[in-house]
Amino acid sequence: MKKRFRIKKERDFQLVFKKGKSYANRQFVVYLADHPKTDHMRLGISVSKRLGNAVKRNKIKRRIRVFFQHHQNRLKPREYVVIARQPVSSMDYHQMEKSLLHVLKIAKCIK
Numbered sequence: 001m002k003k004r005f006r007i008k009k010e011r012d013f014q015l016v017f018k019k020g021k022s023y024a025n026r027q028f029v030v031y032l033a034d035h036p037k038t039d040h041m042r043l044g045i046s047v048s049k050r051l052g053n054a055v056k057r058n059k060i061k062r063r064i065r066v067f068f069q070h071h072q073n074r075l076k077p078r079e080y081v082v083i084a085r086q087p088v089s090s091m092d093y094h095q096m097e098k099s100l101l102h103v104l105k106i107a108k109c110i111k
Contacts, residue, residue, distance in 0.1 A: 001065055007044030007079060016044065016081045023107040027088050027099040031081040032107055043068050044081040051089045060084050063093050067100050076109045 007013060020033030035042065045064050047057040064082055068075070088096060104110050 001043065001069065004038075005040065005042055007042050007081065012079075013044055013046075013081060016079050020079070020081070021107075023103050025099060025103050025106070027085055027091065027096070028103050029083040029085065030100075030103050030107060031083075032109060033079045035077075035079045038077065040077050041068070041072065041075050042079045044079070046081065046083045047088075048084070051084060051086065056089060060088055060096075063096050064100070066093070067097050071101075071110075074110050075104070076111060078109060080109075 007016065016031050016033040020031040022029055022031050024030070043065070045061045047060050049057070051057055051060065064084070068080070082100075088099075091099070101110070
C-alpha cells in the first residue's frame with residue numbers, strides 16, 4: 001500500500017482508538033474514525049505475537065492488506081485499524097474476507 005493509505009505511528013493508532021468506534025466479531029476488531037483532512041481511507045493493522053511467529057503474522061497482515069486493496073472502492077474514506085484475534089491464524093483468505101466483510105457491514109462503512 002502507498003504511504004498515504006497507511007497508519008504507522010503510535011499516536012495515530014491511539015487517536016483512532018480514542019476518538020473512533022469499535023466493531024467486532026470472533027475473528028477481528030475494527031476501529032473506525034473520521035479524518036477530516038483526507039478524502040481516502042487509511043489502514044492500520046495489528047497482529048499479536050500470540051497468533052504465531054513472524055512469518056505467520058506477516059502472512060495475516062498481507063491478507064488483510066489485500067482485502068482492503070480489493071474492496072477499496074467500496075469503503076468509505078475513514079481511518080481503519082484492524083486487530084486480528086486468535087481464530088484468524090487458522091483461516092484461509094476466503095474465510096478472512098467473509099469475516100472482514102461481516103464486521104464492515106456491521107459498522108455500515110461499505111458503500
